[in-house]
Amino acid sequence: HLAERGSWEGWDRAGREGMTGRAQAEAEWLLAEHEVPPLTEDQERELDVIMQEAESELVKE
Structure with missing residues (x-):
């Protein structure tokens, strides 16, 4: 509520x-006050795949 009403x-x-x-x-x-909800197992697996792919790309360079 940023505007004064x-x-x-x-x-x-x-x-x-x-x-x-x-x-x-x-x-x-x-x-x-914000609480970040935990990642689901599927989300964690997908992030692992992304990280592995990124590491593979960095090693190639």
């Missing part, structure tokens, strides 16, 4: 926080 008076009473401050607070909250 209330009245000017309410924004003024709340300390006149700007969009930049709200964006920074939102970003900090997201970084602190």
Whole structure:
């Protein structure tokens, strides 16, 4: 909720926080609260294949 939807008076009473401050607070909250779901076994296998292919390509060079 970056945009102020209330009245000017309410924004003024709340300390006149700007969009930049709200964006920074939102970003900090997201970084602190976000939990990355674990990969499935299929996803892990696919990543292993990708890594092996990449390593093979690097060895060729």
